[in-house]
Amino acid sequence: MATPTSLANAIRILAMDGVQAANSGHPGAPMGMAEIAVALWNRHLKHNPTDPKWANRDRFVLSNGHGSMLIYSLLHLTGYDLPLDELKKFRQLHSKTPGHPEVGHTAGVETTTGPLGQGIGNAVGMALAEKLLAAEFNKDGHAIVDHYTYTFLGDGCLMEGISHEVCSLAGVWKLSKLIALYDDNGISIDGHVEGWFGDDTPKRFEAYGWNVIRNVDGHDVDAVDRAIAAAKAQSDKPTLICCKTVIGKGSPNKAGTHDVHGAPLGKDEVAATRAALGITAEPFEIAADVRAAWDARSAGAQLQSAWTAKFAAYRQAFPELAAEFERRMAGDLAADYATKATEALQAVAEKGEVIATRKSSQNAIQALAALMPEFVGGSADLAPSNLTMWKGCREIKPETIAQGGNYLHYGVREFGMAAIMNGLCLHGGFRPFGGTFLMFSEYARNAIRMASLMKINPIYVFTHDSVGVGEDGPTHQPIEQTATLRMIPNLDVWRPCDSVEAFVAWQIAVEHRQTPTALILTRQNLAHNARDAAQVAAIRKGGYVLKDCAGTPKAVIIATGSEVSLAVAAQQALADKGIPVRVVSMPSNFVFDQQDAAYRDSVLPRGIPRVAVEAGSTTGWYRYVGLEGAVVGIDRFGECGPAAQVFEYLGITAAKVEEAVTGVLRK
Numbered sequence: 001m002a003t004p005t006s007l008a009n010a011i012r013i014l015a016m017d018g019v020q021a022a023n024s025g026h027p028g029a030p031m032g033m034a035e036i037a038v039a040l041w042n043r044h045l046k047h048n049p050t051d052p053k054w055a056n057r058d059r060f061v062l063s064n065g066h067g068s069m070l071i072y073s074l075l076h077l078t079g080y081d082l083p084l085d086e087l088k089k090f091r092q093l094h095s096k097t098p099g100h101p102e103v104g105h106t107a108g109v110e111t112t113t114g115p116l117g118q119g120i121g122n123a124v125g126m127a128l129a130e131k132l133l134a135a136e137f138n139k140d141g142h143a144i145v146d147h148y149t150y151t152f153l154g155d156g157c158l159m160e161g162i163s164h165e166v167c168s169l170a171g172v173w174k175l176s177k178l179i180a181l182y183d184d185n186g187i188s189i190d191g192h193v194e195g196w197f198g199d200d201t202p203k204r205f206e207a208y209g210w211n212v213i214r215n216v217d218g219h220d221v222d223a224v225d226r227a228i229a230a231a232k233a234q235s236d237k238p239t240l241i242c243c244k245t246v247i248g249k250g251s252p253n254k255a256g257t258h259d260v261h262g263a264p265l266g267k268d269e270v271a272a273t274r275a276a277l278g279i280t281a282e283p284f285e286i287a288a289d290v291r292a293a294w295d296a297r298s299a300g301a302q303l304q305s306a307w308t309a310k311f312a313a314y315r316q317a318f319p320e321l322a323a324e325f326e327r328r329m330a331g332d333l334a335a336d337y338a339t340k341a342t343e344a345l346q347a348v349a350e351k352g353e354v355i356a357t358r359k360s361s362q363n364a365i366q367a368l369a370a371l372m373p374e375f376v377g378g379s380a381d382l383a384p385s386n387l388t389m390w391k392g393c394r395e396i397k398p399e400t401i402a403q404g405g406n407y408l409h410y411g412v413r414e415f416g417m418a419a420i421m422n423g424l425c426l427h428g429g430f431r432p433f434g435g436t437f438l439m440f441s442e443y444a445r446n447a448i449r450m451a452s453l454m455k456i457n458p459i460y461v462f463t464h465d466s467v468g469v470g471e472d473g474p475t476h477q478p479i480e481q482t483a484t485l486r487m488i489p490n491l492d493v494w495r496p497c498d499s500v501e502a503f504v505a506w507q508i509a510v511e512h513r514q515t516p517t518a519l520i521l522t523r524q525n526l527a528h529n530a531r532d533a534a535q536v537a538a539i540r541k542g543g544y545v546l547k548d549c550a551g552t553p554k555a556v557i558i559a560t561g562s563e564v565s566l567a568v569a570a571q572q573a574l575a576d577k578g579i580p581v582r583v584v585s586m587p588s589n590f591v592f593d594q595q596d597a598a599y600r601d602s603v604l605p606r607g608i609p610r611v612a613v614e615a616g617s618t619t620g621w622y623r624y625v626g627l628e629g630a631v632v633g634i635d636r637f638g639e640c641g642p643a644a645q646v647f648e649y650l651g652i653t654a655a656k657v658e659e660a661v662t663g664v665l666r667k
Helices: 004-022 028-032 034-043 065-078 084-088 118-137 155-159 161-172 201-208 221-233 267-277 288-294 297-317 319-330 337-351 357-369 414-427 438-454 467-472 481-486 499-511 533-541 561-576 597-603 643-649 654-666
Strands: 059-062 149-154 178-184 211-217 239-244 375-379 407-409 431-437 459-463 492-494 517-520 544-547 555-559 581-585 610-613 630-632
Touching: 004 028, 004 034, 004 065, 004 084, 004 221, 004 267, 004 288, 028 034, 028 065, 034 065, 034 149, 034 178, 034 221, 059 065, 059 118, 065 084, 065 149, 065 288, 118 149, 118 161, 118 178, 118 319, 118 414, 118 438, 149 155, 155 161, 155 178, 161 201, 161 414, 178 221, 201 211, 201 239, 211 221, 221 239, 297 319, 337 357, 337 499, 357 375, 357 459, 357 499, 375 414, 414 431, 414 438, 431 438, 438 459, 438 481, 438 517, 459 499, 467 643, 481 492, 481 517, 492 499, 499 517, 499 533, 533 544, 544 561, 555 561, 555 654, 561 581, 561 610, 561 654, 610 654, 630 654
Parallel strands: 059 149, 149 178, 178 239, 211 239, 375 407, 375 431, 431 459, 459 517, 492 517, 555 581, 555 610, 610 630
Antiparallel strands: 544 581
């Protein structure tokens, strides 16, 4: 008959055998956390392996994602669509068991982890989503949103600065259904952590406002079980369970050392481990009684069936709320979204305001929020500057979070904000957007990259987009940020030139299902550009002819954002000299590049010289202008001074654009 020890040893077998077969990986964490996993996955986790997307499942995040053989072993043993052959192909090309867990790639994986600390950030976002959805949809006698978010994390996650950002917020928000199990083994890749990690972790989390359960024997399944039960029994704080473990437990010669952290045990040590554990089975072989004890399919189906019956009663009592909940969890837009958004765009075009695109963005949020109750906005302590708040938004505060809301004050925590937004997206039910200055996208960069990799759709509102920041000087003047954001695969970067383009950018952003969006917005006012209906429609193609000339153009000027007005002024000056020039606005290279060749050639005709202008790095623009073209940009740091003077000093002027056009025509 299966015992807690045999269940834990099943994880150790699969972990060490998978890593050994790959000759690559991290066996130490899975072997050291085996009993913790038994306590959670065999006794507490509410899930259904036959339906990994069940809305009311508990969420599980392996924040220390290098220990991926732990989650693969658990998914396989509990009955997810992860056959043993896939574990045998660990870390191999096109297997379902990549080196770090990847959401959308392996059934049952809730988020992509590996960059340490971000998993706990995602978990905070998931727990926040559960709390907000419960406040919005649950009614007396009808608790249809009622689940926990569990995360495993190690010393490395807690050393990363992002863990401070997100765990502090979790305490402020009183996310009582967030339970973190800390694998306190005292080892990282370099060795024993005392030389570089001397924090009193329990005190740190108590200071955040967490419930902390100290000194749990991580190799005692019953002790961990009791700690989880105690965490679930309280309802006003997130919980950290501090589990003391031995990394690589079971390995007679390497357990407790950094040698087992990130390398295979080796054939001799695998054999020694089997002998020490009393295992005589072949590699990857798990006894039938152990498999049966791990199998969660029947129990999971019963849990989901009970919830389905509960939801049916909810639907009968609250049909409109039930339909809205299903729409939100499916990620679908409201039925009237397209019609009403189009009407709002027409109103923006007719109004033709001369305002900063950060204000244009706020106006778009105001219009779209009425169509998207799933919006959850926020800012990293810059709401008055980013203009991310809207009339009627409900601020989420510690004292009122139980009543819900749709606007978050993240404090000065750009990285944490972005990781929490990822968690909100991954949970389902919300479309988060968050703001900061474009310069500080650098702090959030890895979480932005992770969103792109995971094919989820948060929206980043990056204002103060250029040296137009002026007096704040070079520390706050972005140069390379827009260019490098465009280099992230699957990130749609929009830099609109006026209110009309800004509204379209927001439309595209909310319509994306598998793509995050970065909106690059100005502090300074921008001129409105008149367009006909065809041109307004063409904005959705990412690049289009904004101002054409009579006859065949001699050159094409490509511009974005605030520099479109410079391109238009240069066009007029060149026309006065008898040089016909076309102006192309290209707010989104990402979308433009997806258009067919015929359309791209109609906008940027082959054989006609091109000049690009943007107040930032010239990197990236030569793919459009060619080596024979020219780029008016900035490849140095900025200067402190009034914005107009800084633009003039750095050569971002209509005269410089005109000069660049005449230069390429002379070649």
